[in-house]
Amino acid sequence: MKRVAVLISGRGTNLQALIDAKQDAYKIVLVISNVPGAEGLEKARRAGIETLVIDHKRFGKDREAFEREIDTELGARAIDIVALAGFMRVLTPFFVRAWAGHLVNIHPSLLPKYPGTKTHERALEAGDREHGATVHLVVEEVDAGEILGQATLQIEPGDTPETLAQRLLPLEHDLYPRCLAKLARSLPESR
Ligand code: GRF
Numbered sequence: 001m002k003r004v005a006v007l008i009s010g011r012g013t014n015l016q017a018l019i020d021a022k023q024d025a026y027k028i029v030l031v032i033s034n035v036p037g038a039e040g041l042e043k044a045r046r047a048g049i050e051t052l053v054i055d056h057k058r059f060g061k062d063r064e065a066f067e068r069e070i071d072t073e074l075g076a077r078a079i080d081i082v083a084l085a086g087f088m089r090v091l092t093p094f095f096v097r098a099w100a101g102h103l104v105n106i107h108p109s110l111l112p113k114y115p116g117t118k119t120h121e122r123a124l125e126a127g128d129r130e131h132g133a134t135v136h137l138v139v140e141e142v143d144a145g146e147i148l149g150q151a152t153l154q155i156e157p158g159d160t161p162e163t164l165a166q167r168l169l170p171l172e173h174d175l176y177p178r179c180l181a182k183l184a185r186s187l188p189e190s191r
Pocket of ligand 1: 012108
């Protein structure tokens with residue numbers, strides 16, 4: 001059973017899906033938010049999971065100091081895998097290297113299409129017929145690591161960024177736990 005920490009910044013619906021999934025490959029033991037009062041923190045507490053707030057603002061421009069504090073807390077709890085779930089900070093090479101192969105993210109596009117933000121808008125503007133979400137390992141280049149799994153939906157006439165986001169979310173909630181469990185099973189027993 002791999003010990004997972006989930007990093008969030010917001011409402012945490014993917015976190016909830018990771019908590020609810022019935023599987024025996026991983027256990028979420030810690031949730032860290034960089035945003036005090038993030039809705040996802042309450043979801044974690046309700047599930048009896050330890051929560052921490054590490055506010056990036058406390059560190060000013062020193063991104064690495066922010067990440068060192070996160071890394072220290074992860075180390076103290078013998079975390080095996082870090083799962084980003086709506087975590088809105090770009091991580092520096094320090095953190096990405098420290099967790100290489102053990103750091104995973106969900107992104108709302110069919111990578112390698114549309115790394116970065118406004119993915120639904122960009123898929124619509126491009127006239128794409130398909131859109132989706134990707135779970136991938138995190139590397140230094142943003143949204144570029146090895147793909148662990150994807151979920152696809154058809155873009156319908158009349159779709160807007162909002163309808164796409166709404167239809168994609170349940171697919172994300174199905175995809176992320178499956179990919180996290182697959183990663184957990186593929187890793188050696190201890191880091
Ligand atoms: C999701 O759309 C995810 O793909 C993206 O951020 C959003 C997080 O939503 N990375 P939630 O906080 O899990 O509800």
